[in-house]
Amino acid sequence: MDPEMLAQTAGTTVVALMATDAWQRTREGVVALWRRVRPVQADEIGTALEETREEILVARREGDAAGAEDLERDWRRRLRRLLAADPSVAQELEDVLAQARASLPEDRRPPLPTVQLHAHASGHARVYQAGRDQHIVER
Numbered sequence: 398m399d400p401e402m403l404a405q406t407a408g409t410t411v412v413a414l415m416a417t418d419a420w421q422r423t424r425e426g427v428v429a430l431w432r433r434v435r436p437v438q439a440d441e442i443g444t445a446l447e448e449t450r451e452e453i454l455v456a457r458r459e460g461d462a463a464g465a466e467d468l469e470r471d472w473r474r475r476l477r478r479l480l481a482a483d484p485s486v487a488q489e490l491e492d493v494l495a496q497a498r499a500s501l502p503e504d505r506r507p508p509l510p511t512v513q514l515h516a517h518a519s520g521h522a523r524v525y526q527a528g529r530d531q532h533i534v535e536r
Contacts, residue, residue: 400480403487408473410494412465413507415450416457419497424450426493434483442475 414423424446432439449468456464480487498506516524525533 400484400487401477403490404473404477404480407476407490407494408471409469410498410507411446411472411476412449412453412469414494414497415446415453417501417505417507419500420450422500423493423497426497427490430486430489430493431479434479434486445475 411423411427414420424443427446428439428443431442449472453465453468455461456468476490480490514526516526518524525531
């Protein structure tokens with residue numbers, strides 16, 4: 398997955414998992430990734446995750462959608478920087494989140510963020526869209 402797209406999805410998913418029974422597993426996996434890439438920041442990230450969890454629980458209880466979006470945005474930014482520092486952790490991050498989601502009953506899993514692509518072509522224009530890799534060969 399594209400690092401930018403992964404950071405977007407992972408930030409949203411990490412925050413969503415904070416309000417579930419899979420939280421501890423998610424937290425441990427995210428901190429382990431930081432410990433590998435940026436060990437000096439790992440304890441700080443663990444603390445930040447706990448603080449964000451408290452904030453998201455309050456935001457959800459109070460119906461504060463804007464506050465929840467701010468928290469997601471913050472974690473997307475943090476995860477984007479982690480992936481930029483070491484792109485090789487992308488698959489591990491995907492695995493951590495997939496395992497955490499899978500540990501929950503299906504009806505309690507937070508929804509995965511979706512991507513919508515829209516295009517309009519006119520005249521002789523062509524539109525190529527992809528949610529992942531795309532290889533085009535024209536003759």
